[in-house]
Amino acid sequence: MPELPEVETIKRDLETTIVGLCFTGVTLHWPRMLQNLTPEAFNRRLISQCIDGITRRGKYLIFQLSNGETLILHLRMSGSLRLDTACSYDPYIRAIFGFDNGANLYFRDPRKFGMIWLVEDEKQVVGKLGPEPLDQDFTSDTLKSILKNHTAPIKAVLCDQTVIAGIGNMYADEALFAASIYPARKADSLSNDEIKRLHCTLDTVLKKAINSGGASISDYRRPDGKSGEAQFVFKVAHQLGKKCDKCGTPIERIPIRKRGSYFCPKCQRKND
DNA sequence: CCCGGAACCTGAAGGC
């Protein structure tokens, strides 16, 4: 499930491979991915545009086009982007972007949740997102002012894209474990010390995952088809029943807002 | 405004 570190990894991989290339056409096997245009209009506006640059906002991948417009992709649950040619007959390829050097970029997405936009202004899509957790100006005080306004469970607040952009189920669990905070705690009940710890662990958990090339839980792959490695350093996410790294207690899972939340019942106590 | 729940999808996993 691609979250901030996975999308950042894809962005960096594609920056070295497809920036400067120009689109020659798009084949859509699942047109419902298009969020704001018909396939015909989408093709018409994309063809002959070149990729000036690639950026990321939250979990959104943003391609700056030479005409000033913006192509935006969201991988949702099961999406991945591939530059390898071996996947042309893969039944889960939903879209194929062709380039003027003969290369193809494949959008693979078994569950068909992925989304594609072509817009004049990226704010039409990413305008409501909260701040980037890895930005210089996302300080402990920023986090503090955000959390004091929310009574929902801290885990749910961390995963709310309009509050902070890019954090999902896996990295919320990892950051809360590293900060020794029970995931169902109300966000506005965290102490100053806990907020400082959480700010610190969000930074380290996300950066460590980026340095590992993202986590290949489920269908995530890098554009060259390789897996990420971040799942191997997960302490709690998808580790149900395994012994906690710090104390040996088996990792448990509880639903928060219907989402599986992994934690150590001893290191992350309800009343700390 | 805030919350909860359904919908979107399909492969995997669990139940009998």
Next chain:
DNA sequence: TGCCTTCAGGTTCCGG
């Protein structure tokens, strides 16, 4: 073994 149900997950939309 095999059919059937449930679950997982991010985002959007709808209702209370």
